[in-house]
Amino acid sequence: MKKSLLVLSGVLAISTALVGCGKGDTPAADNGKDAAATAKAPVTIKVQGWYTEAQGNWNATVEAYNKTHPNVKVVYESMSEKGDSQEGMKKLDLLAASGDQMDVVMYSSAPEFAQRIGAGILEPLDDYLKKDNIVVKDEYKLDPVVNGKYYALPGKMAEWFVLLNKDKLDEAKLPVPTEWTWDEYAEYAKKLTKGEGAAKQYGSYFHNWKEYAELALNSDMDNAYLVKPDGTQNIDNPKVRYSLDLRNKMENVDKTSVPYFEVISQKMAYRDVFYAGKTAMLATGNWMVGELALNAKFKTVFAPYPKYDAKDVNGLTIGGADFVGVAANSKNKQAAYDFVKWYTTEGIQTQGLFFSGWKKADLAKNVDSILKNGKPEQAAMIDKDSLLATLKVNKATKLVIPPTYALQQEKEFLTQVELFLTGKQDLEKTIQTAKTKIEDIRKSNAK
Incomplete structure (x- = not known):
């Protein structure tokens, strides 16, 4: 420390x-003022x-x-x-x-x-x-x-959920999800993806934040973070491996989610990607309700954060x-x-x-x-029924306050994630290297 x-x-x-x-900088008090007046x-x-x-x-x-x-x-x-x-x-x-x-x-x-x-x-x-x-x-x-x-x-x-473009959902004849898994989310993404090139509409978008490298871990009640409160790694959690594998399949195999390379090379802003209709779904935080009420371009519906396993609690999210x-x-x-x-x-x-x-x-x-x-016109585009239904089932995981050096650990983790998602190393090397880097940082700060 x-x-x-x-x-x-x-x-x-x-x-x-x-x-x-x-x-x-605040100006000094005027010495000419009455002391009593200044005090009041x-x-x-x-x-x-x-x-x-x-x-x-x-x-x-x-x-x-x-x-x-x-x-x-x-x-x-x-x-x-x-x-x-x-x-x-x-x-x-x-x-x-x-x-x-x-x-x-x-x-x-x-x-x-x-x-x-x-x-x-x-x-x-x-x-x-x-x-x-x-x-x-x-x-x-x-x-x-x-x-x-x-x-x-x-x-x-801030609790997370999924925004969905209602027009694109209707076009694909898909119902608004009220409870679903990440595997089902991936299936929705396939059905919502269409077109080619610059005009391509993706079913999904994942930003370059660490939350999008921990998709399933975000709904782990006991430790929804890449390290534990004592700084020891949580990369061994199977939800981390699953999350990275899911992203790789959607972005690089099925091509139903905006590729990571495009996200970083084009310096994409997740809001703009959704507003422009480049993605039909966006997993994000509830702060977007206020932003949609000012900037919505189309009707938006809401679904709970996807589950890792069908047996998990519905709506559990970071x-x-x-x-x-x-x-x-x-x-x-x-x-x-x-x-x-x-x-x-x-x-x-x-x-x-x-x-x-x-x-x-x-x-x-x-x-x-x-x-x-x-704005009245924009606020009217927010589907209040699905929003309230989603917010009511939302339940936050336990808050993890990590060590003071956790940002260093995050940076090393995301470096390995980037290498994986851009095809420069496999999943196993990504997991093992991330674990080693995170533990090295913990040990160096424990001295």
Whole structure:
């Protein structure tokens, strides 16, 4: 951990020197102002994430909070002009290294979150939670505890399902699935694939994220991640081998899913591939409901995440969240925590774009709020019946908070996956090399 922190700090220090002073500088108080008046001025809290205003509806969200909390002025600051989470993470790291104002910060995945805990960027929330009598595992669908401590609460709840183009489904005379396996998904993909060349319509699309290299593992209740919480490899899990074999068959043998080489060489964006009709099906997260309500081009129906085995629980899928915490260098930690608590409970429903990880949230109202915040014509293209039916059977797997070095392990795993999917090595070598690389990283970080 010490080595990881030193490396991260060094990189950030160099980056900060290159970019100079950050946006987060706050002007000093006017010494000419009356001291009493200055004391009564609202405390300014910055909320920093990667969402654009269009993606997050943040102005209206913080305004709703400010109206009921006159002693605080919350402002949202986007870390990415394009709404890219990876770009946002890098800029947040720069802020942490530069000493600029940080109060409420968000991270998009468990590995990103774990790495920032190791770097000392996040404040422990246990004392605040204890004071408010909040038992996180009782209040939220995910339990982001790390070594017995809490550094964040779950924000936007991400559960996966499958989007299907209703027109293409009807054309192929296929019913909307309500329960299916990955083998059945592959059969649907065959029936939904047609055409050749640039005009080809694929039945399926898998992006280059690690979730798409772990298709069946994503519904493993006990460990839906490529490593276990202690950093030991989970590549021996038969669901990993099955997932890679399935992708290879669909992309390179049956040719019913967009080939991996095209995905990376053309720098495809999964949203655009679906909107353009290049794929009839897309396994993805529930954040797409809000995006469809703004951008839908055709009627979209929804199906549960496919099962590894027909006997498995229907709708079991990887559960993720935005991890919303308080910056360790915040000068207003209590006020920042108060906003985190509000946002992760009532606030997401006020925001009206995402699904809440709060157990007390009303699912039907959550859906209505998201559709209401969309464009009427686009929102009408979302099949509400299949959406609600799918959301009701969805059940998140246990959250795995991996070690701080898990991103290194992910990178090595995906390197081997790429070699396999582009025909440069076989499945057995891919599995064995990935296991060795992952274990080597664990051992080097254990020293």
